[in-house]
Amino acid sequence: GNSVTQMEGPVTLSEEAFLTINCTYTATGYPSLFWYVQYPGEGLQLLLKATKADDKGSNKGFEATYRKETTSFHLEKGSVQVSDSAVYFCALSVGAAGNKLTFGGGTRVLVKP
Amino acid sequence: DAGVIQSPRHEVTEMGQEVTLRCKPISGHDYLFWYRQTMMRGLELLIYFNNNVPIDDSGMPEDRFSAKMPNASFSTLKIQPSEPRDSAVYFCASSPKGTREETQYFGPGTRLLVL
Numbered sequence: 001g002n003s004v005t006q007m008e009g010p011v012t013l014s015e016e017a018f019l020t021i022n023c024t025y026t027a028t029g030y031p032s033l034f035w036y037v038q039y040p041g042e043g044l045q046l047l048l049k050a051t052k053a054d055d056k057g058s059n060k061g062f063e064a065t066y067r068k069e070t071t072s073f074h075l076e077k078g079s080v081q082v083s084d085s086a087v088y089f090c091a092l093s094v095g096a097a098g099n100k101l102t103f104g105g106g107t108r109v110l111v112k113p
Numbered sequence: 114d115a116g117v118i119q120s121p122r123h124e125v126t127e128m129g130q131e132v133t134l135r136c137k138p139i140s141g142h143d144y145l146f147w148y149r150q151t152m153m154r155g156l157e158l159l160i161y162f163n164n165n166v167p168i169d170d171s172g173m174p175e176d177r178f179s180a181k182m183p184n185a186s187f188s189t190l191k192i193q194p195s196e197p198r199d200s201a202v203y204f205c206a207s208s209p210k211g212t213r214e215e216t217q218y219f220g221p222g223t224r225l226l227v228l
Contacts, residue, residue, distance in 0.1 A: 032213040043117075043204055043219035044156075051214045089156065095213025099144065100169065103156045 002027050006090045006104035013080055013111050021075040021107045023064075023090035031092040033057075033066055033073040034101070038087045047075075047088070080111045117220035119205050125226045131193040134223045137186055138207030146217060147180055147190050148204040156204075162188065163211060195227045 006023045013019060025031065032051045036044040048057030053068035064075045073090060090104040118137040126132055138145045146161040160170040165182045173180070177196070182188040192199055202224050206217040 030213075034216075036219075041221075043221045044206075044217075045219065046216045049214070049216065093213045093215070095211065095215075099208055099211050099213055099215040099217065100146075100158060100161065101217060105155045 002031070002092060002094060002102040004090050004092055004102055004104035006088075006107055008105065009087075009108040011107060011109045013109070015082055015111055015113050016079045017111075019075075019077045019080045019084070019109065021088055021090075021109070023073045023075065023104060025071050025073065025090075025092050027071075027092055027094055027102075029094040031094045032099075033064070034091040034093070035062070035064055035073070035075050036089045036091060036103075038089065038106075040086070044089060080109075082111050082113050085109060085111045117205055117207055117218055119203075119220035119223050121223060122221065123224050123226075125228065126195055127228050128196055129194045130227075131191065132195045132199075132225060132227075134190040134203050134205075134225070136188045136190070136205030136220060138188070138205070139218055140186065142207035142209050142218070144208045144211050144215075144217075145182060145188050146206040146208075147188070148206065150202045150204060150222070151200075159190070192225075195225075197227045200225055200227050 034049045035047040037047045048059040050057040050066035056065045087106045091101045093099045120135045147159040159172045162182045202222045204222045206219045208215045208217045
C-alpha cells in the first residue's frame with residue numbers, strides 16, 4: 001500500500017536557522033509528492049509539490065526535491081521566520097482512483113525570535 | 114473565488130445528539146473530500162465524491178457517520194448519534210480533477226466537541 005513517514009516534532013528553532021523536515025514514502029505506482037502547511041486554527045494549504053523524479057518544488061523560500069532512488073521528499077528552508085511556525089504535512093497521491101492523498105503524521109515547527 | 118466554505122466553524126453538542134457539518138466546494142471542482150483530524154490518529158480520509166457520487170467511503174468509522182452530496186455545490190457529513198470520541202476537527206477539501214498532480218483545496222474546518 002501507500003504510506004508516508006515524516007520526522008516527529010516538535011522542531012524548535014531560532015529565527016534565521018536552517019530547517020529540514022525529513023519525509024520518505026512507499027507507493028504502489030508513480031506518486032506525486034506534496035508538502036502541505038497548516039497554520040494555527042486554519043485548514044491545510046499547499047506549500048509545494050513535485051510530480052516526477054528529480055523535480056524540485058519551491059515556494060516561499062521552501063524547497064523539496066523528488067528523489068525516487070531514496071523514496072524521499074525532504075523539505076528545507078535556509079532561514080526560517082517566526083511566521084513559519086506551523087504544522088507541515090508530507091503527502092503523496094498515485095491518482096489511481098481520484099487524487100486521494102496519503103498523509104504523513106505531520107511535523108510541528110516552532111520558530112522563536 | 115471564496116475558497117472551500119465550511120459551517121459551522123465550531124460545534125459543541127452533547128452525546129447522543131445529531132450533528133450535521135456542511136461544506137461548499139470551490140465552483141467547478143469535480144472532487145470533494147471529507148477528512149477528520151485528531152491528535153491520536155492524525156489526518157484521516159473519511160469519504161470522497163466525484164461529480165456528487167461517493168467513490169470511496171472505506172474511511173467512514175461506522176454506521177453512525179453518513180455523507181451526502183445532493184448537488185455540485187453542497188455536501189453534508191452527519192453523525193447520529195454523536196459520541197465523545199467523535200470530537201475532532203473535520204475538514205472538507207475539493208479539487209478540480211482526479212489526476213495525481215492535482216492540488217486539494219481545504220476549508221477552514223469544523224471543530225467538533227461532543228460532551
